[in-house]
Amino acid sequence: MKALTASGVIEFANQSGIESTVDRICYPAVDAGESPVMVGIDANIFPWGFPEVLGIDHETGATDSKYRRPTNGYALSSGVVDELHWKFSYSSAQAASLVEAFGGEFHRFEGQPGGSKREGRLGIQEYQNLIANRNVDFVDSDPGDDAIVDGYVRYDENHRKTPFLLSNDYGFIEKADDAGIAAQHLRFQSTLPRRVTTSWDVVADTLYYLSILFGVLVLPKTTLFGVWSEKADLNWQREEIDINCRGTGSNLQTILARQRRIASEFERITG
Template sequence: MQLARSRLTVLLNALYDSGETTIPVSHPGSDVGELFRIELGGPQSSTVRLSKDFQTYSDARSAVNSSYGAPAVNELPSPRSYLSAFLAGGLLSPGNDSEIADFLDRYGNPDLNAGADPVLAGFDTNIMPWRPAHMLGLRSTDEPVINGFALATGIRDELDWGGKRKDTQSLVEAFGPEFEALWNQPAGASREGRLGELCYRQLRDQQYGDEFTTDTGDEEIIEGYDEYERETRKEVLLFSNDRDFIERARSHRIHAQRVEFPEGLPRKLTGSWQEIQDTLYLLSILFGVLTLPKVTLYGVWKGKGGMAWHDEKLEVDCRSPKVEPLIKRDNAIIEAHDQ
């Protein structure tokens, strides 16, 4: 059974209805094990308790490297990417969120009726996998602070996701038989690049996005944004995690703001069911496979094609016969409502 990211609350609800109000989320490999626990509460106030914070996850990753070497550890997201998934899912905020808010207050919300130039957001490669429009609150339909997105093709071309896993035996030995499913799918960090490429295309195709051609490399991309501003009379707000990129952009008189990732993960996070579902989706992609009570989630699987990526789908293996009918029931209700 496949479920889109936007339908993962159906899975959470099915587990809740089957008596699983506290849901441990684990990696199948014993050296990694439980990552966090979801304590389902109200729609806006559930709790996530980290069994593996930044440091303990780093230690677990080192243990995998010592036991199984590069083929296995390269299939685990870096500690920085692990943290970034919680940031992208909305359970964690940027380390300088008040500074970002001040920047948007200063340069966003253009009064087009008074003749102000449109304002578009642009993103560096290093934050594109982490759903930056959502992370920075730029997609609000109530009071949008920008008028669209400016997308440099150099960013798209820097998002490397072509490397595929051709040998799964080492992964099966390290983590278990579930990892046979990763055959011929993006391997390791390539899945992060795939998430970035998917985000780029969503901004381009589903939002108001201006795409323009640049080469790769920081200076080439920044010069492209500079030229775009001059030729279109649109103003760009450029975001990056890279201090040097921000300083270079400012030297071109582009409004640029650094997005600081937190230094670590707190042991307890609070958020909505939607934020939990989004985080669960991202971590399923990054790890490839996650286990929950009664179900196994596959971020990638044999034969996962372009449309499944486009539709942000996971493969859900129901290990309990009690859960699958509950998921199908609620999913059918949502589908009927959407029609």
């Protein structure tokens, strides 16, 4: 559900409540003396770029009728970042056991993040993207809900800025509320709609997220590898997956190569 929500296929289960909170807390009149609003993100949702999905990212979010940005940047907790550093990777023996259980596609998993650890690796990439491309304050804290919330309390007391925390953890939200820190719970849908209408961009984002989440997706005529043995930091930074076109007589590889040349030329001209 996280991947489908992040790509825009479905909305949050409490979408209307989130929007009400955003209307109440965001769009500060900074020029009139109101404190800037800085978004804080809990580890359980960090990988998925939900501030942009919700339209409250200070660069991509739309302005209101008074041309005010929804937020003014991010306040990122060191304790949260520590929780994203999940170290487990598959050994050759573990990769072999996956092949035996699920099929030959899994032989390429050796040395790559295992299971839910891929979600943590995606979170580290999101963190790196934010500090490189957004206005970011750093909030010092240890890992754990209590320590993280305490860090935001100190941040709130020592800065003329308002932290606004997002999490999928009710306990974390309750601790923030008790401490007087603005926070919003993000609740995912429990069921999928039978049919949705969406854009090809959303489909592409969905396939990317699902290939990372599951490690491999076997589709008609092609297999998408979210991780593979040789995947390096640069591949993560470029948000790359490995596409294996299957079957004889398929022109899919030719189509993909042509489209990639077009995309590369467009990036060269516009970059």
